[in-house]
Amino acid sequence: MKRAVVALMTAATLAGCGGRREPETVAGARAPVADWRRVATLSDRDRLRTWRTVWLDALGRARASGATRAIDAQGALFNPDHGLPDPMPPAGDYRCRVFKLGAKAKGWRDYVAYPAYTCRVSGEGPVRMFEKTAGSQRPAGRFFPLRAARAVFLGTLAIGDEARWLPYGRDSARDMAGFVDRIGDDRWRIALPQPAFDSTLDIIELVPAR
Template identity: 50%
Template sequence: MRRAPAAVTAAAALLVVASAGQAADWRRTATPNDRGRLRGWRDAWVAALTQARSTPDGAAAIARDRVLYDPDHALVDPVPPAGDYRCRTVKLGGGDALSFVPHEWFRCRVGQGKDPASFAKTTGSQRPVGTLYPDTDARAVFLGTLALGDETRAMPYGRDRSRDMAGIVERIGERRWRMVLPYPAFESTLDVIELVPAE
């Protein structure tokens, strides 16, 4: 895969600046559609797991890594520290053989803004870019957009419903996090992005 230009990461920083003036309250930034997706996160998760377990690969992977796929497993301090990470996306749900689609590891970065942090997947053909808003002691909220292919800039959040992304971020281990995106616009019922610090 071709590496995403640095402008994508810079765009994440711009999203942080724009949102910091809103007291880091994701509810004031989220679109009505994304507030609905976030309200339905558990329904999406349960449906996606049921579909994924219907495939041999999905059932085996979920059984091997119960922590990653358990919707009720979350630890305090949900926002990853600023730095470089390895990240991989697993798409759950979608029907038939596409109900469990794991992807390879790519590069991601968490940047520390004045108040909320930024997140950007910096390699790969589908790259979430956005802001991590504090929510509870065990959960943060991600709002951002999807950069595709060779695009050099991330689209501003709220401009294109098909590119907007919303999810919850949780810490699930000592140095392990996940971002869960319910009802993404493309391909699946639920996306799980696993993050671990880069070596």
């Protein structure tokens, strides 16, 4: 699995329109591109551009479904305007909880909260790696710097018992794009507008594993 994650991270430097280009180099060594705009696909740029409209719609539908108490109990987690300085989670193991808001199809629930799973952040530089290590849907990818109170996530998704992730940019149904915010002391989130499956907004909460 580690080899698969390394392959994913290298592939994160692929060009956005389905083509490939060589990773950026620093002093002759391969290094990750720090500018997310040089990595993201066109469709993922569109997802990020419309994030706020998608977020408010999904949140409104979740509240209308009767989940207001559960949403309010999470404090700042679902507030699109809440973000603190230093959005990059430090390297380490985390407990991740996935919340899905705004169902993609009739008859599906507009608010679903899943039990916590293990996830991991690695790296100390401006670009860091993220991997969700358990569960039926497992994102992996990179955190890219954006501004003082927000970072960008670009990655891809493994499903079920798949042992490998497809390279980012290979399959738009697996590509993921979102924003990373620090929302409290030792609490972060990854907000993913318009994921391919189930919902119109996924939010992954990260808190350090104890």
